[in-house]
Amino acid sequence: MTHPVKAAVFGTGSWGTAFAVILADAGCEVTLWGRRAEVAEAVNTTHTNPDYLPGIELPGTIRATTDPAEALRGAEFAFLVVPSQTLRANLADWAPHLEPDTVLVSLMKGVELGTAELMSEVIADVTKVSADRIAVVSGPNLAKEIAERRPAAAVVACADESVAQRLQAACHTPYFRPYTNTDVVGCELGGAVKNVIGLAVGIADGMGLGDNTKGSLITRGLAETTRLGVAMGADPLTFSGLAGLGDLVATCSSPLSRNHTFGTNLGRGMTLQETIAVTKQTAEGVKSCQSVLDLARRHGVDMPITETVVSIVHEGKSPVVAVKELMSRSAKAERR
Numbered sequence: 001m002t003h004p005v006k007a008a009v010f011g012t013g014s015w016g017t018a019f020a021v022i023l024a025d026a027g028c029e030v031t032l033w034g035r036r037a038e039v040a041e042a043v044n045t046t047h048t049n050p051d052y053l054p055g056i057e058l059p060g061t062i063r064a065t066t067d068p069a070e071a072l073r074g075a076e077f078a079f080l081v082v083p084s085q086t087l088r089a090n091l092a093d094w095a096p097h098l099e100p101d102t103v104l105v106s107l108m109k110g111v112e113l114g115t116a117e118l119m120s121e122v123i124a125d126v127t128k129v130s131a132d133r134i135a136v137v138s139g140p141n142l143a144k145e146i147a148e149r150r151p152a153a154a155v156v157a158c159a160d161e162s163v164a165q166r167l168q169a170a171c172h173t174p175y176f177r178p179y180t181n182t183d184v185v186g187c188e189l190g191g192a193v194k195n196v197i198g199l200a201v202g203i204a205d206g207m208g209l210g211d212n213t214k215g216s217l218i219t220r221g222l223a224e225t226t227r228l229g230v231a232m233g234a235d236p237l238t239f240s241g242l243a244g245l246g247d248l249v250a251t252c253s254s255p256l257s258r259n260h261t262f263g264t265n266l267g268r269g270m271t272l273q274e275t276i277a278v279t280k281q282t283a284e285g286v287k288s289c290q291s292v293l294d295l296a297r298r299h300g301v302d303m304p305i306t307e308t309v310v311s312i313v314h315e316g317k318s319p320v321v322a323v324k325e326l327m328s329r330s331a332k333a334e335r336r
């Protein structure tokens with residue numbers, strides 16, 4: 001008889017908890033690490049996470065703990081799902097408890113401020129593990145829909161395809177269909193930049209600009225994501241897949257998206273401070289737009305939508321002025 005795969009999930013927010021549901025449904029033995037004892041207690045006793053997934057009953061087999069050593073003991077996979085800007089500090093605490101073969105899987109969609117590092121790069125920096133032990137899951141995966149077990153697909157990426165295949169098997173359920181890929185950089189960039197474009201589309205929706213604007217922003221947003229990806233060595237085809245177009249469409253169409261909602265509030269005229277005050281969960285694009293722009297400048301890539309989002313979110317530019325400026329740039333060919 002084969003033993004169930006042991007999986008540790010670090011983060012009891014909405015996506016960490018929803019992913020623990022996937023893993024448990026796929027037959028893994030899941031330990032969920034959280035910072036707060038009361039959240040771990042709720043998962044263990046009432047099988048709920050009322051703050052992040054209200055109304056969802058979690059599988060009784062998921063065990064939660066606040067002890068990273070307990071979560072990591074014997075773990076074949078450790079899924080990392082905290083806000084991107086805190087990962088470096090969190091991992092420094094967890095790394096001493098890592099088993100020699102544990103594969104570290106980023107479920108996050110952000111780029112570190114200051115260093116402009118992707119999450120896989122932060123993982124490599126802090127833990128020094130090799131590329132065949134670092135993987136990424138990305139795609140159109142709004143946590144609430146997944147926790148309700150509505151059908152979705154995703155990409156599981158690792159430089160070592162056999163590791164991606166093991167990961168695929170560990171999280172494949174009747175409602176969650178993971179595809180393998182070896183383009184880690186492309187999958188991560190797709191996930192991080194779609195949050196920035198999601199902000200842009202939200203701003204446009206909040207301003208009442210309509211569906212032509214939305215279609216134009218999604219398409220040109222994907223074009224600038226692909227330009228950056230190619231400059232960073234990603235496969236351009238990744239961006240027409242689930243981690244690119246798929247996630248962009250889900251994020252830009254859904255009221256469940258925190259980035260889209262954040263942008264909508266700004267577009268309706270709320271100030272940045274007011275918008276932050278009503279945002280209870282992580283909207284990665286708010287910080288990562290700056291890191292994505294840093295990456296674009298470092299690689300000499302033009303990203304006008306990202307630049308516009310940074311100017312609205314961080315430089316206080318009015319959305320009306322920003323849209324006028326975006327539209328009055330000099331004309332160009334579509335493929336350049």
Ligand SMILES: NC(=O)c1ccc[n+]([C@@H]2O[C@H](COP(=O)([O-])OP(=O)(O)OC[C@H]3O[C@@H](n4cnc5c(N)ncnc54)[C@H](O)[C@@H]3O)[C@@H](O)[C@H]2O)c1
Pocket residue numbers: 011012013014015016035052081082083084086090107108109110141142143144280281282284
């Ligand atoms: N929610 C989704 O639908 C979804 C889907 C795919 C990917 N993601 C990505 O997953 C990542 C996490 O997002 P989420 O939706 O779970 O966020 P969330 O806001 O729902 O939860 C964040 C979690 O991180 C914890 N946290 C906050 N600060 C921390 C710190 N300093 N140290 C340790 N833990 C801390 C919180 O307590 C909470 O448990 C993000 O990168 C997001 O882009 C989210």
Ligand SMILES: O=P(O)(O)OC[C@H](O)CO
Pocket residue numbers: 109139140141142143195198247250251256257258259260282283284
């Ligand atoms: O709520 P958002 O904007 O962080 O988006 C959630 C997921 O990334 C959608 O795939």
